[in-house]
Amino acid sequence: MAEEPKDTKPGFQNPVAGFGVTFKAMFKKRLTEQYPEQQKTTAPRFHGRHQLNRHPDGLEKCVGCELCAWACPADAIYVEGADNTEEERYSPGERYGRVYQINYARCILCGLCIEACPTRALTMTNEFELADSSRANLIYTKEQLLAGLDEGMVDTPHAIYPGTDEQDYYRGLVTEAAPGTERQVAHSKGEVVQEGDSTFGGTEPASEEVIGR
Numbered sequence: 001m002a003e004e005p006k007d008t009k010p011g012f013q014n015p016v017a018g019f020g021v022t023f024k025a026m027f028k029k030r031l032t033e034q035y036p037e038q039q040k041t042t043a044p045r046f047h048g049r050h051q052l053n054r055h056p057d058g059l060e061k062c063v064g065c066e067l068c069a070w071a072c073p074a075d076a077i078y079v080e081g082a083d084n085t086e087e088e089r090y091s092p093g094e095r096y097g098r099v100y101q102i103n104y105a106r107c108i109l110c111g112l113c114i115e116a117c118p119t120r121a122l123t124m125t126n127e128f129e130l131a132d133s134s135r136a137n138l139i140y141t142k143e144q145l146l147a148g149l150d151e152g153m154v155d156t157p158h159a160i161y162p163g164t165d166e167q168d169y170y171r172g173l174v175t176e177a178a179p180g181t182e183r184q185v186a187h188s189k190g191e192v193v194q195e196g197d198s199t200f201g202g203t204e205p206a207s208e209e210v211i212g213r
């Protein structure tokens, strides 16, 4: 049997040594954070809520391939792909993600899904306030995950930039929505298209410089 280690200190020193730890802690910098009143800035590469990204004209980058769902160790992602049509196009290629859900009751924010995505459609933001008391609310839908519209973008569905193909999007040649895209979207929603709708569907770019900044 292993021998008990001998206590070499006289008995009265033990409580003093214990209080010593307390005294040292009293003069250390306090670590209390005033959350949520004061929000902490996360590290730039912090793994927070996911985002489904768009091309610079507003078309979606997701092609509905499900690779992210297969890569997920927590089975937290559900994707259903569908075919684009010329009347209703969401991404430049053949397919798009019709249904996209992430279950944050399962997600461990490991980032394997974003590594698996071939189009950089899926990335992670710095948003970490994901707690909720309802399981249903923790299932984020495509509408919640889809990135907002930056300048030059028009919401889907709409046609690809005239005179380009899917590859041009990945080469970075398309940098904004084609002229007339708003009218095309309005028309697809059954809204009244204003005067000058002859440009409906967008105009041909005069040259490659028009689409490549």
Ligand code: SF4
Binding pocket: 071, 072, 073, 074, 075, 076, 077, 102, 106, 107, 108, 109, 110, 111, 112, 113, 114
């Ligand atoms: S971050 Fe990890 S756990 Fe969460 S959805 Fe992606 S692969 Fe799954």
Ligand code: SF4
Binding pocket: 061, 062, 063, 064, 065, 066, 067, 068, 069, 079, 097, 116, 117, 118, 119, 120, 121, 122
């Ligand atoms: S987010 Fe990426 S990996 Fe997932 S379905 Fe869309 S394109 Fe495929």
